[in-house]
Amino acid sequence: MSMGLYAPYITPEMEEHRKKVREFAEKELAPLRQEYEEKNLDGLGKEFPWDLYKKIGERGYLAEHIPKEYGGKGESFLKEIITIEEVARVCGTFSVIVDYTPTLVCNPIFTFGTEEQKKKYLPPLVKGEKVGSYALTEPNAGSDVASIETKAEKKGDKYIINGYKKFIMLGNIADIFLVFAKTKPEAGARGITVFILERDMEGISFPKQEKKLGLRAAPTSEIKLENVEVTEDQILGGPEQENRGIYVALDALDHGRCGVAAQGLGAAQAAFEQALKFASERVQFGTPIISFQAIQWMLADMAMRIDAARLLTYRAAYLRDLAIKGQIERRKVTLPASMAKCYATETATFAAHRAIQIFGGRGYMMDPEYVPIKELPTPEKIYRDCRIFEIYEGTNEIQRYVISREISRLYGIKIK
Numbered sequence: 001m002s003m004g005l006y007a008p009y010i011t012p013e014m015e016e017h018r019k020k021v022r023e024f025a026e027k028e029l030a031p032l033r034q035e036y037e038e039k040n041l042d043g044l045g046k047e048f049p050w051d052l053y054k055k056i057g058e059r060g061y062l063a064e065h066i067p068k069e070y071g072g073k074g075e076s077f078l079k080e081i082i083t084i085e086e087v088a089r090v091c092g093t094f095s096v097i098v099d100y101t102p103t104l105v106c107n108p109i110f111t112f113g114t115e116e117q118k119k120k121y122l123p124p125l126v127k128g129e130k131v132g133s134y135a136l137t138e139p140n141a142g143s144d145v146a147s148i149e150t151k152a153e154k155k156g157d158k159y160i161i162n163g164y165k166k167f168i169m170l171g172n173i174a175d176i177f178l179v180f181a182k183t184k185p186e187a188g189a190r191g192i193t194v195f196i197l198e199r200d201m202e203g204i205s206f207p208k209q210e211k212k213l214g215l216r217a218a219p220t221s222e223i224k225l226e227n228v229e230v231t232e233d234q235i236l237g238g239p240e241q242e243n244r245g246i247y248v249a250l251d252a253l254d255h256g257r258c259g260v261a262a263q264g265l266g267a268a269q270a271a272f273e274q275a276l277k278f279a280s281e282r283v284q285f286g287t288p289i290i291s292f293q294a295i296q297w298m299l300a301d302m303a304m305r306i307d308a309a310r311l312l313t314y315r316a317a318y319l320r321d322l323a324i325k326g327q328i329e330r331r332k333v334t335l336p337a338s339m340a341k342c343y344a345t346e347t348a349t350f351a352a353h354r355a356i357q358i359f360g361g362r363g364y365m366m367d368p369e370y371v372p373i374k375e376l377p378t379p380e381k382i383y384r385d386c387r388i389f390e391i392y393e394g395t396n397e398i399q400r401y402v403i404s405r406e407i408s409r410l411y412g413i414k415i416k
C-alpha cells in the first residue's frame with residue numbers, strides 16, 4: 001500500500017505514521033476485539049472499551065490535528081484520517097473511538113469555541129480522559145436537520161433547554177455534549193444555536209439505549225433535556241454565535257464525513273485482505289479458488305473501488321487541512337467530503353458483501369476461526385459494522401443531494 005501510490009497526498013512520513021498505527025492496532029486493539037464483541041452481543045454497548053479509549057488517548061491518537069496548546073499534537077488532519085483508517089481496518093467499533101469525539105466534538109470546539117472553551121474542554125477530550133457527544137438528531141428531525149424541536153428559551157441571562165435527542169453515539173457515557181437547539185424557532189435553520197452541556201448539569205437523562213446491528217460495543221442512546229439551565233457562556237463560540245448553529249453543523253459534517261470515509265476505507269481494506277488470503281488458501285475442485293475468474297473479478301472490483309475511495313478520502317482530508325489553515329475557503333471541502341463519504345462507505349459495504357461471498361458459508365459465521373488473518377475482523381462483523389457508515393453523518397441519499405447541489409453550482413446551473 002505504500003509504494004507512493006497515493007502521492008502527493010501521502011508523504012513518506014505519513015506512511016511511517018501508518019506503520020506505527022497499524023502495529024499498535026494489530027497488537028493492542030485486535031486481541032480485544034472478540035472479547036468486546038461477545039460482551040456486547042445485544043449491541044447495547046454496556047461494556048464499552050474504556051481501557052482502549054484511555055490507551056488510544058495516551059498514545060495521542062485522538063484529534064491529532066488539534067494544536068499542542070489544547071492538548072493535541074498539531075499534526076495534519078490527513079494524518080488523523082490515516083489513524084482512523086488503520087483502526088477501522090482492525091475493528092469498526094474501535095474506530096468510533098478515534099473518529100467520533102475527535103471529528104464531531106473536538107473539531108467544532110476548536111473551530112468555533114471561545115479561547116476559554118478550547119482551554120477547558122479540549123485537553124481532557126483529546127487525551128481520552130473525557131468523552132464527547134454530538135447531539136443533533138431528534139425523533140422528528142433526521143435528514144431534515146432544520147426541523148429540530150429542542151428549544152432553548154432565554155430567561156434573563158439564562159437559557160432553559162427542553163427537548164429530546166435520538167440515536168446519539170456514546171450519548172449515555174459522554175461527559176460533554178454539543179447540543180443543537182432552537183433559540184429562534186421562527187427563523188428555521190437560522191434559528192439554531194449550539195450549546196456545550198456537561199453531564200452533571202441538572203435535567204439531562206438517557207431514557208433509552210439502542211440494541212443495534214453493528215458497532216456493538218459503542219452505545220447509542222436517547223438524551224432527554226428537561227429544563228436544563230445554562231448561561232450564555234455555554235453557547236459554543238459565546239453569545240455572538242447565537243442562531244449560527246447551522247454553520248457549526250455544516251462545517252462539523254464536512255470534517256466528520258472525511259472521518260466516516262476513513263472508517264469505510266479501513267473496513268473495505270480489511271474485507272479485501274481477508275478475502276484475498278482466503279481465496280489463495282481455500283481449495284475446491286483441486287485448486288485454490290483464486291484461480292477461478294469469478295473470484296478474481298470480485299477481488300479486482302474490490303481493489304479498484306478501494307483505490308478510488310482512498311484517493312477521494314485523502315483528497316478531501318488534504319483540502320480540509322488547507323481549509324483549517326485558512327488557505328482555501330471552508331466551503332471548498334463540502335463537495336469532496338460528501339463524495340468521499342458516499343463512495344468510501346458504499347465501497348465498504350460492497351467489499352464486505354463480496355468478502356462474505358468469497359468465504360462461502362464461512363463468511364456468514366461469527367467464529368474468527370474461519371478467517372486467515374487473525375488481526376482482522378470476520379467478514380460478517382465488517383458487514384454489520386460498516387452498514388451504518390452509509391447512514392450516519394448524513395445518509396448517502398443526502399450526500400448525493402449535496403453533491404448534485406455543489407456540482408450544479410460549479411456549472412452555474414440552478415436546482416429548485
Ligand SMILES: Cc1cc2nc3c(=O)[nH]c(=O)nc-3n(C[C@H](O)[C@H](O)[C@H](O)COP(=O)(O)OP(=O)(O)OC[C@H]3O[C@@H](n4cnc5c(N)ncnc54)[C@H](O)[C@@H]3O)c2cc1C
Nearest residue numbers: 134135136137142143167168169220391392393394395397
Ligand atoms: C448508530 C447510529 C449512531 C448515530 N449517531 C448520531 C450522533 O451521534 N449524533 C446525531 O446527531 N445523530 C446520530 N445518528 C443519527 C443519524 O445521523 C440519522 O439516523 C441519519 O441522519 C438519518 O436520519 P433518520 O434516521 O431520521 O432518517 P430519515 O431522515 O427519516 O431518512 C429515512 C430515509 O429517507 C431518506 N431521505 C430523507 N430525506 C431525503 C431526501 N430529501 N431525499 C432523498 N432521500 C431522503 C434517507 O436517506 C433515508 O433513506 C446516529 C444514527 C445511528 C443509527
